[in-house]
Amino acid sequence: MKFTKAVVLGTVAAGALFAGPATTARADETVRIAYIDPMSGPFASTGRLGEQHFRFAIDRVNAAHAAGNRTFELVVMDNEVSPEKSLTMFRKAVDDGIHYITQGNGSSVAFALSDATAKNNRRDPNHAVLYLNYAAVDPALTNEKCNWWHFRFDADSDMKMKALADDIVASPNIHKVYVFNQDYSFGQSVEKAAVAMIGGKRADLEIVGTERVPLGKVTDFTPYIAKMRAAGADAVVTGAWGTDLTLLVKAAADTGFPATFFTYYLGARETVQAVGMAGKGDAQISEWHENVDAPEIDRMAAEFKAKYNENFYYWRVVNMIDTLAAAMKKIDSADPLKVGQALAGMKFQTPLGAEEIRADNHQLLQPMYVSVLAPDMPHMFPGVPLGFKTIKRFDAEETRLPTTCAMKAPG
Amino acid sequence: MQEILLVLLNGLVYGLLLFMLSSGLTLIVGMMGVLNFAHASFYMLGAYFAYTISVGIGFWPALVIAPLLVGVLGVVVERYGLRAVHRNGKLAELLFTVGLAFIIGEVVPLIWGRTAVPYRVPAALDFPAFTLGGINYQAYRLFMMAVSVAIFAGLYAALARTRLGLVIRAALTHPEMVAMLGHNVPRVFTLVFGAGCALAGLAGVIGGNVFTTTPGMAEALGAIVFAVVIMGGLGSIPGALIASLAIGFIQTASVTLDAPLGAVLGRIGLPLDPHGALGQLTIAHAAPAVPYLMLVLLLALNPRGLMGARAD
Numbered sequence: 001m002k003f004t005k006a007v008v009l010g011t012v013a014a015g016a017l018f019a020g021p022a023t024t025a026r027a028d029e030t031v032r033i034a035y036i037d038p039m040s041g042p043f044a045s046t047g048r049l050g051e052q053h054f055r056f057a058i059d060r061v062n063a064a065h066a067a068g069n070r071t072f073e074l075v076v077m078d079n080e081v082s083p084e085k086s087l088t089m090f091r092k093a094v095d096d097g098i099h100y101i102t103q104g105n106g107s108s109v110a111f112a113l114s115d116a117t118a119k120n121n122r123r124d125p126n127h128a129v130l131y132l133n134y135a136a137v138d139p140a141l142t143n144e145k146c147n148w149w150h151f152r153f154d155a156d157s158d159m160k161m162k163a164l165a166d167d168i169v170a171s172p173n174i175h176k177v178y179v180f181n182q183d184y185s186f187g188q189s190v191e192k193a194a195v196a197m198i199g200g201k202r203a204d205l206e207i208v209g210t211e212r213v214p215l216g217k218v219t220d221f222t223p224y225i226a227k228m229r230a231a232g233a234d235a236v237v238t239g240a241w242g243t244d245l246t247l248l249v250k251a252a253a254d255t256g257f258p259a260t261f262f263t264y265y266l267g268a269r270e271t272v273q274a275v276g277m278a279g280k281g282d283a284q285i286s287e288w289h290e291n292v293d294a295p296e297i298d299r300m301a302a303e304f305k306a307k308y309n310e311n312f313y314y315w316r317v318v319n320m321i322d323t324l325a326a327a328m329k330k331i332d333s334a335d336p337l338k339v340g341q342a343l344a345g346m347k348f349q350t351p352l353g354a355e356e357i358r359a360d361n362h363q364l365l366q367p368m369y370v371s372v373l374a375p376d377m378p379h380m381f382p383g384v385p386l387g388f389k390t391i392k393r394f395d396a397e398e399t400r401l402p403t404t405c406a407m408k409a410p411g
Numbered sequence: 412m413q414e415i416l417l418v419l420l421n422g423l424v425y426g427l428l429l430f431m432l433s434s435g436l437t438l439i440v441g442m443m444g445v446l447n448f449a450h451a452s453f454y455m456l457g458a459y460f461a462y463t464i465s466v467g468i469g470f471w472p473a474l475v476i477a478p479l480l481v482g483v484l485g486v487v488v489e490r491y492g493l494r495a496v497h498r499n500g501k502l503a504e505l506l507f508t509v510g511l512a513f514i515i516g517e518v519v520p521l522i523w524g525r526t527a528v529p530y531r532v533p534a535a536l537d538f539p540a541f542t543l544g545g546i547n548y549q550a551y552r553l554f555m556m557a558v559s560v561a562i563f564a565g566l567y568a569a570l571a572r573t574r575l576g577l578v579i580r581a582a583l584t585h586p587e588m589v590a591m592l593g594h595n596v597p598r599v600f601t602l603v604f605g606a607g608c609a610l611a612g613l614a615g616v617i618g619g620n621v622f623t624t625t626p627g628m629a630e631a632l633g634a635i636v637f638a639v640v641i642m643g644g645l646g647s648i649p650g651a652l653i654a655s656l657a658i659g660f661i662q663t664a665s666v667t668l669d670a671p672l673g674a675v676l677g678r679i680g681l682p683l684d685p686h687g688a689l690g691q692l693t694i695a696h697a698a699p700a701v702p703y704l705m706l707v708l709l710l711a712l713n714p715r716g717l718m719g720a721r722a723d
Contacts (some may be wrong), residue, residue: 042627043687045525045526046527080531103584183696211695211696212696213699215632217699219425219428219622219631219632219635219700220421220424220425220428222425222546223662223667224666225546225664225665226544226546226667227415227638227666227695229546243623243631246623247622247623250621250622250623254547254549254621255547255549256542256546257545257546258595266498269526270527270625273526273527274526274527274529274625384529391642402600
């Protein structure tokens with residue numbers, strides 16, 4: 001033991017003495033990760049919640065020396081969810097010598113950052129940057145607009161729709177599906193995917209209507225519910241989030257509309273709290289929820305709650321930072337090119353099962369859960385006696401979709 | 412037949428709701444000539460006050476206390492803020508209310524947090540009153556409609572039939588004359604502003620639990636109440652009611668129409684590429700934009716709005 005330590009110290013001393021290129025492993029190397037997300041403006045609460053999860057994940061990695069002799073450090077940069085502002089922050093990160101960036105809120109921001117990363121790395125390979133995306137879900141990011149330096153740790157919206165659609169197709173009680181979305185790029189892509197993946201997949205299953213409403217402009221959803229009712233819908237598929245989703249689900253409950261809502265974003269704590277008991281029986285798709293049987297993540301969630309007094313939400317942030325650390329430890333390097341090569345095609349186990357980062361488009365395949373809000377669950381929301389209950393689990397491999405990505409590996 | 416009935420009923424519910432939300436603003440804009448951009452913020456305060464009070468002592472006391480609190484706040488704002496900037500003209504007043512809206516918008520999340528508070532419909536009214544075409548109508552919605560009608564009757568009677576109403580209306584157009592007749596004009600304005608804020612607060616108490624009580628609720632309300640007030644004609648209570656109902660009926664009816672816009676325009680002689688983006692658009696799709704379209708059309712034809720006496 002003592003011998004190895006002495007050797008390491010000796011190497012460090014030699015490295016420092018000759019001031020040679022930093023090819024030899026230095027002890028206590030600091031890997032800075034720039035977190036570029038909203039810290040002010042209307043989405044600040046989302047950005048702050050993300051920041052807490054990153055601090056939590058990084059503290060865990062550092063305490064366990066999971067990245068070898070490297071410590072992670074979070075550098076928070078406010079982009080106000082603006083692509084232009086994000087590019088300024090990206091430039092600043094590069095100028096500060098940061099090699100890892102992460103972002104999640106807004107696919108428009110993600111496109112800008114992915115593009116900037118690709119350009120920067122082509123022009124200046126010595127200051128290459130690796131982009132870790134934890135929440136921007138536009139499928140194009142890992143398809144027609146994919147980029148070798150971009151890795152996504154959240155399932156894209158088509159993968160999520162596939163899981164929801166598989167569950168709907170497998171539910172014999174659902175015959176008529178209504179597709180309801182907010183009218184912008186994300187809502188449109190959800191609608192397209194829903195129509196393609198549900199329509200005609202079973203003889204007695206049909207899409208009875210599609211509707212899009214402007215973001216945050218509708219006060220009373222009753223007329224829309226009346227329309228769904230008239231169409232005979234027994235399930236509603238929606239990518240809506242925030243107040244629109246809340247008002248939609250509440251209007252359905254108030255008017256006694258019995259259809260099940262299949263959502264992307266019902267699980268956000270503020271949505272459940274605003275919806276209240278009206279959300280009972282409605283479904284969401286996610287990579288984890290509080291009632292998934294995984295004691296290790298339960299402990300993490302309890303620890304997070306004790307530290308920040310907030311509910312643990314982004315399991316995938318912990319998963320992403322753990323995976324990054326594991327890759328660095330394995331190749332004993334923090335060089336973004338080498339780390340990217342190690343991450344591509346990497347297979348690993350998490351408390352939820354086997355996962356894989358696809359080599360062909362750098363999309364993480366992870367288990368997904370369709371769950372419904374049910375009473376009497378072990379974990380329930382504060383003030384609302386409901387918790388998510390898994391009704392269907394998908395293995396990572398089952399979420400794989402064909403990709404059109406034709407990216408070129410650097411070098 | 413049943414479909415038409417459904418549209419009429421949903422339109423009536425929505426229209427009366429719009430009237431309730433905009434009644435306080437029409438009072439302030441019409442009777443004081445102040446474009447109050449903080450109106451929706453007072454609405455939000457009403458909802459938050461009602462939440463806090465209803466947690467402590469229940470919904471019914473909150474229904475009385477919360478609007479009064481908001482009204483008192485309105486009086487204080489007018490007496491010590493708005494009155495001071497009044498002499499600098501309309502633009503100063505407008506900027507003052509914009510600033511006020513920002514301040515309230517920042518203070519509310521500091522006190523109650525950034526996420527929605529669980530402000531719920533009282534259990535006594537949380538049951539389906541009747542069912543039409545498979546749609547339940549919650550008793551609370553009927554209560555909301557009743558309050559809206561009561562506000563209309565009360566305001567109309569107070570302004571058109573009482574001595575106080577006479578003084579208020581006179582103070583708007585001839586303040587010096589009214590002052591010379593021995594009335595305290597600034598106090599009249601303070602009263603009107605307080606009453607307008609109290610009405611906004613009342614709308615918050617009643618709307619906050621049906622919709623959601625979040626720091627974003629003021630922003631979400633914003634534009635539509637101005638559309639109602641301007642369409643109705645500045646200062647006209649009956650005008651605001653008619654505008655609210657018209658918006659309610661037309662918007663609700665548009666939601667049910669799935670006919671593509673291209674086909675409809677084609678029939679009236681405006682050919683539109685049926686496969687282009689605009690041709691594919693259905694009327695239902697454009698429904699949320701209908702109130703603003705109506706507003707623009709009406710202003711182009713009659714700048715005073717439906718029943719407005721003033722054009723300024």
